[in-house]
Amino acid sequence: SYELTQPPSLSVSPGQTAGITCSGHRLGERDVSWYQQKPGQSPVLVIYEDSKRPSGIPERFSGSNSGNTATLTISGAQAMDEADYYCQAWDSSVVFGGGTKLTVL
Amino acid sequence: VQLVESGGGLIEPGGSLRLSCGASGFTFRIARMNWVRQAPGKGLEWVGRIKSTEDGGTTDYTAPVKGRFTISRDDSKNTLYLRMNSLRTEDTGVYYCTTDLTVNYAFDIWGQGTMVTVSS
Numbered sequence: 340s341y342e343l344t345q346p347p348s349l350s351v352s353p354g355q356t357a358g359i360t361c362s363g364h365r366l367g368e369r370d371v372s373w374y375q376q377k378p379g380q381s382p383v384l385v386i387y388e389d390s391k392r393p394s395g396i397p398e399r400f401s402g403s404n405s406g407n408t409a410t411l412t413i414s415g416a417q418a419m420d421e422a423d424y425y426c427q428a429w430d431s432s433v434v435f436g437g438g439t440k441l442t443v444l
Numbered sequence: 445v446q447l448v449e450s451g452g453g454l455i456e457p458g459g460s461l462r463l464s465c466g467a468s469g470f471t472f473r474i475a476r477m478n479w480v481r482q483a484p485g486k487g488l489e490w491v492g493r494i495k496s497t498e499d500g501g502t503t504d505y506t507a508p509v510k511g512r513f514t515i516s517r518d519d520s521k522n523t524l525y526l527r528m529n530s531l532r533t534e535d536t537g538v539y540y541c542t543t544d545l546t547v548n549y550a551f552d553i554w555g556q557g558t559m560v561t562v563s564s
Binding site: 433437 | 478480487488489490493504506507540542546547548549550551552554555556557
């Protein structure tokens with residue numbers, strides 16, 4: 340079965356750029372989505388089709404996908420961006436990465 | 445646009461439970477609907493999906509729940525269901541219904557989730 344691998348955690352200082360990676364075999368050939376989940380809340384779609392932002396998602400969120408790695412980039416991370424982030428792709432079924440806990444402090 | 449889950453609770457191993465997800469604000473009958481779960485302190489796990497009735501209403505499931513869980517829909521009630529049989533302790537978690545309303549396989553609408561606890 341297809342697998343997506345994310346680092347368990349990432350820590351950045353406010354205002355720095357956070358890059359969360361997601362790795363999978365030939366992932367660049369698939370569309371990747373990213374979700375933000377804050378404690379006690381439902382996930383929120385922040386990036387779809389590798390790099391597109393849904394309405395209402397701040398411009399500091401961007402995405403890329405090439406080769407075996409997709410990256411969610413948060414430029415000028417803020418305290419409110421502290422959350423768990425999950426990548427997701429479609430193989431023969433929906434696959435989620437294990438999630439990355441982003442700390443901003 | 446809203447999804448509201450209900451039906452969660454405490455159930456003993458081997459028991460059964462049916463979750464519901466009420467939809468509003470969009471054309472439910474043409475939506476492909478999914479269930480995603482999250483064990484306590486763990487990541488997201490896709491449970492399964494059901495296509496729209498006009499696309500055949502077919503279902504797909506993740507391997508751990510195949511043969512035990514059944515997804516169905518009632519378009520007249522704008523409601524999605526998840527029937528869970530032979531429940532195991534590892535099925536414990538929050539169950540979300542979600543749909544890819546705008547873009548295929550990008551889940552842009554999520555419910556608030558309903559908690560299922562399988563324990564004796």
